[in-house]
Amino acid sequence: MNLVQRFAAKKTLDTLATGLSALRVTRTPLAPSAAKAPAWIFLGPPGVGKGTYSSRVASALGVPHIAAGDLVRQQIKDKTEFGCKAQAIVAKGDLLPDEMILELLEKRLQDGQAQGELGVLLDGFPRTRRQAQMLALIADTQLAVNLSLRPEVLTAKCLGRRVCRDCGTNFNVADIMLPASNGQPEVRMPPLNPPEDCKEKMEIRSDDNLKTINNRIDVYNSQATPVEDFFREDGLLRNFEISGGIPETLPRLLQALGPFSYLLAERRAQAARNQFAKQMTWVSTQTQKVMSGRTHGASAQSIPLASQSMGKCTAAGNNESLAQQ
Numbered sequence: 001m002n003l004v005q006r007f008a009a010k011k012t013l014d015t016l017a018t019g020l021s022a023l024r025v026t027r028t029p030l031a032p033s034a035a036k037a038p039a040w041i042f043l044g045p046p047g048v049g050k051g052t053y054s055s056r057v058a059s060a061l062g063v064p065h066i067a068a069g070d071l072v073r074q075q076i077k078d079k080t081e082f083g084c085k086a087q088a089i090v091a092k093g094d095l096l097p098d099e100m101i102l103e104l105l106e107k108r109l110q111d112g113q114a115q116g117e118l119g120v121l122l123d124g125f126p127r128t129r130r131q132a133q134m135l136a137l138i139a140d141t142q143l144a145v146n147l148s149l150r151p152e153v154l155t156a157k158c159l160g161r162r163v164c165r166d167c168g169t170n171f172n173v174a175d176i177m178l179p180a181s182n183g184q185p186e187v188r189m190p191p192l193n194p195p196e197d198c199k200e201k202m203e204i205r206s207d208d209n210l211k212t213i214n215n216r217i218d219v220y221n222s223q224a225t226p227v228e229d230f231f232r233e234d235g236l237l238r239n240f241e242i243s244g245g246i247p248e249t250l251p252r253l254l255q256a257l258g259p260f261s262y263l264l265a266e267r268r269a270q271a272a273r274n275q276f277a278k279q280m281t282w283v284s285t286q287t288q289k290v291m292s293g294r295t296h297g298a299s300a301q302s303i304p305l306a307s308q309s310m311g312k313c314t315a316a317g318n319n320e321s322l323a324q325q
Helices: 003-022 050-061 068-078 081-091 098-114 129-135 151-159 210-233 246-260 262-297 302-324
Strands: 037-043 065-067 120-123 139-148 161-164 170-172 176-178 187-189 237-241
Touching (some): 037 050, 037 098, 065 068, 098 129, 139 246, 151 176
Parallel strands (some): 037 139, 065 120, 139 237
Antiparallel strands (some): 161 170, 176 187
């Protein structure tokens, strides 16, 4: 059963469950599948800093940082079968179907689990409620962090983005200072200026203009509420407002996520226990093999040799005693 069929089956079951609930028939919720990869999700509008903060949090948690867009771009770069199909769709200006993205992500999660990954951090995915529903089939979401910025700050940050045309490093020249007002906290974000080697090579992304930025934010806002509601309904959504630069914000963010990182620590401890158990099993097996080999290897020919050796030791002992006398 492929992902689309599984999603259709889940919708049918959900419909039945809704009907049972209306009839006041209780049902025991299914426990999360052990085969699903635990996932932490970072949501937020374009330019809020999802990539910046999610990659740093992933590093702190010791889990891989995954952006669906990066997976697709890598497939296109490698000219895989998936990449060729994706390139043909993107070249027409169309968006990839949810099914393609989810199947690619599912394979990445399965490969990671096979290599011992204890979880992943998803950057900017899902973007629609349907994607969130389909993601639930392949990942066990632990937490969805919803990053936010004051609208005027978000626009200024997007307009301030720069990229070095040589090394590809991203910078931001916006110097933002807004006083606290109407119950909103002060916002102080110093610029992330380029080094001397990159200063003359700064470029502005073609889509970083006011009209395009406002359109992207409007499109995001129209899709974001259903996604936020999806995770809020399961008690997984945590809102986090950014009000400073990376040095001030990252410690606050890690502190806010602290109570939820115990799940990862628990899985890491369990993985260590499983690894230790495997090692002890291997040691026990090897010991049994060695002992079995010694028992069955004591042939009739080896017994006299052993006796002769003992005789030599006895004779040597007698000689030593005589010498002492």
